[in-house]
Amino acid sequence: MKNDPSRRKILSMGAGLATLTACTSKQEAPSQVGAALSPYGNRSPHETAKRLPPPADSKTPATGGSRTPLQDSYGTITPSSLHFERHHAGIPDIDPARHELLIHGLVEQPLVYSLEDLKRFPATTRVHFVECSGNGGAEYTAAPGATAQVSHGLASCSEWTGVPVKLLLAEAKLKPEAKWVVAEGGDACKLARSIPLAKLMDDAMIVYAQNGEAIRPEQGYPMRLLLPGWEGNSNVKWVRRLHATAEPAQTTHETAYYTDLMPDGKSRQFSFELETKSVITRPSGGQKLTGGQGDYEITGLAWSGRGKITRVEISLDGGKTWKDAELTQPIHAKAFTRFRMPWSWDGAAVTMQSRASDDTGYTQVSQDELAAARGRNYRYHNNGIKVWYIQSDGSVSHVAQV
Amino acid sequence: MLLRFSLVVLAAGALAFGQGRIGRPAPEEKIKAINITTMSTGAGLPEGKGTAAGGKSVYKEKCETCHNEKLEGRTGQYPALVGGKGSLNTSKPVRTVGSYWPYATTVFDYIRRSMPYDQPGSLSNDETYALVALILNANGIIGENDEMNKDSLPKVKMPNAGNFVPDARPDVKAKR
Numbered sequence: 001m002k003n004d005p006s007r008r009k010i011l012s013m014g015a016g017l018a019t020l021t022a023c024t025s026k027q028e029a030p031s032q033v034g035a036a037l038s039p040y041g042n043r044s045p046h047e048t049a050k051r052l053p054p055p056a057d058s059k060t061p062a063t064g065g066s067r068t069p070l071q072d073s074y075g076t077i078t079p080s081s082l083h084f085e086r087h088h089a090g091i092p093d094i095d096p097a098r099h100e101l102l103i104h105g106l107v108e109q110p111l112v113y114s115l116e117d118l119k120r121f122p123a124t125t126r127v128h129f130v131e132c133s134g135n136g137g138a139e140y141t142a143a144p145g146a147t148a149q150v151s152h153g154l155a156s157c158s159e160w161t162g163v164p165v166k167l168l169l170a171e172a173k174l175k176p177e178a179k180w181v182v183a184e185g186g187d188a189c190k191l192a193r194s195i196p197l198a199k200l201m202d203d204a205m206i207v208y209a210q211n212g213e214a215i216r217p218e219q220g221y222p223m224r225l226l227l228p229g230w231e232g233n234s235n236v237k238w239v240r241r242l243h244a245t246a247e248p249a250q251t252t253h254e255t256a257y258y259t260d261l262m263p264d265g266k267s268r269q270f271s272f273e274l275e276t277k278s279v280i281t282r283p284s285g286g287q288k289l290t291g292g293q294g295d296y297e298i299t300g301l302a303w304s305g306r307g308k309i310t311r312v313e314i315s316l317d318g319g320k321t322w323k324d325a326e327l328t329q330p331i332h333a334k335a336f337t338r339f340r341m342p343w344s345w346d347g348a349a350v351t352m353q354s355r356a357s358d359d360t361g362y363t364q365v366s367q368d369e370l371a372a373a374r375g376r377n378y379r380y381h382n383n384g385i386k387v388w389y390i391q392s393d394g395s396v397s398h399v400a401q402v
Numbered sequence: 403m404l405l406r407f408s409l410v411v412l413a414a415g416a417l418a419f420g421q422g423r424i425g426r427p428a429p430e431e432k433i434k435a436i437n438i439t440t441m442s443t444g445a446g447l448p449e450g451k452g453t454a455a456g457g458k459s460v461y462k463e464k465c466e467t468c469h470n471e472k473l474e475g476r477t478g479q480y481p482a483l484v485g486g487k488g489s490l491n492t493s494k495p496v497r498t499v500g501s502y503w504p505y506a507t508t509v510f511d512y513i514r515r516s517m518p519y520d521q522p523g524s525l526s527n528d529e530t531y532a533l534v535a536l537i538l539n540a541n542g543i544i545g546e547n548d549e550m551n552k553d554s555l556p557k558v559k560m561p562n563a564g565n566f567v568p569d570a571r572p573d574v575k576a577k578r
Contacts, residue, residue, distance in 0.1 A: 059479045089516065102428055102436065111430035117425050125443040171424060182439050189516035190438065243439050250505045252512040256497065259566065265491035271569035363576035373574045377495050
């Protein structure tokens with residue numbers, strides 16, 4: 001049985017996924033009429049994949065992050081209900097009829113838009129990931145993330161619909177001195193970030209829809225700024241104000257936070273672009289190859305804030321040799337890309353990792369190579385290679401020995 | 403024919419955008435009411451004033467439960483507002499307003515927009531200036547009776563000013 005190649009091995013994903021049960025030819029009980037139709041659907045009660053919110057005893061449960069269970073994901077779209085969260089003062093309850101977006105500052109005609117006004121513009125729909133630049137911040141340390149959710153779950157991917165910001169700015173007529181725009185949220189803390197005008201005139205959007213329905217409250221209902229490929233914090237949620245300025249305002253979230261401290265005591269600032277990254281999601285930390293030796297699929301996600309993923313390689317020998325994985329089509333720029341590779345496990349311990357490349361020619365490097373260039377106080381923008389260790393009993397860990 | 407017609411309609415429609423015909427002109431009062439941008443140059447700072455000495459009672463009343471008696475914070479819950487001097491190039495950097503923040507105007511901006519955490523937007527401008535003065539004084543940056551207002555605050559030199567550099571990535575290249 002153990003070496004029977006004709007038997008498909010089923011990879012158990014732990015609590016998140018049910019294993020297949022044998023299909024019997026005869027029904028065990030008479031058929032029954034199922035549940036009634038419903039106005040808004042729910043997933044099967046057997047499915048338990050969930051975000052990880054702050055602990056119940058947190059003094060500030062509305063501030064912090066909750067991560068996407070990437071190890072339980074399929075394809076490239078994150079269900080809106082599992083999109084990661086990062087809030088600094090909770091999720092506001094906003095009546096869309098009363099929400100307005102103000103555009104002012106260095107413009108000829110300050111304007112106010114309602115949600116209905118925005119829907120009069122030609123809508124643009126695109127698939128893009130959003131990632132907190134703190135994602136993977138512990139990967140340099142002695143305690144890298146134990147699961148794909150903990151190490152990489154501050155990233156999610158959705159289909160977004162909204163209006164290009166450049167259309168809105170054209171309506172307000174920017175003055176030539178305008179070089180930055182301070183974007184401000186309508187949450188309690190009025191989170192604010194200064195964005196270079198060039199990005200807003202490029203592919204930035206004000207989005208009001210996510211995965212075919214109105215954007216979720218956790219993601220900025222009724223509207224958020226979407227800066228494809230740029231660090232999550234700058235994609236201001238519940239956006240209520242765009243203030244055109246000549247200089248950045250130097251807000252807290254672009255000085256005290258989201259800046260990277262280098263070994264010489266200097267800090268890198270305005271590091272918006274998220275570099276190429278990948279993580280193997282199956283098999284990954286916390287899971288187990290329960291079928292013993294034999295055939296499995298290795299799969300994971302790759303993304304780049306600079307463009308399209310062009311290549312993902314997988315190494316199963318600690319980085320000595322690499323083999324190309326297959327990329328699932330279509331590949332969108334600045335979006336999750338699913339990679340896959342069939343694999344036959346011989347039952348020995350394996351050191352497994354993926355490295356992605358994008359269409360700028362950039363390829364991911366190891367955590368040690370990153371740390372050599374940046375030191376270990378660099379707590380954001382960690383895009384180093386993630387390594388998983390498969391033990392001979394089939395269990396997968398984030399550290400070599402368990 | 404039909405195709406040509408729809409192309410013309412599309413072109414005409416596209417021209418309509420960018421003419422200021424969607425949205426309504428923003429009333430000056432609306433802008434005044436919600437514009438709380440503070441620039442590092444001091445632009446956007448309101449009238450008002452305060453000193454560290456004058457800020458003690460409001461700190462006690464509105465900040466101390468979370469940020470603690472000596473502004474030292476509460477580990478794992480509420481950030482410290484003091485300390486960390488000289489730690490930035492060690493293996494245990496402590497980033498605080500005093501050790502890390504490059505502009506004093508940012509402290510005003512943040513307190514005005516986001517603090518107190520459970521009631522942001524509730525402070526008067528005088529209270530905000532006094533609390534900024536108190537935090538700067540606790541970090542040894544200004545004196546207890548130095549008045550903070552829209553002219554003096556942008557002139558305060560923060561210890562870590564000048565230590566912020568632009569993004570230098572991509573900074574590592576894969577060896578193949």
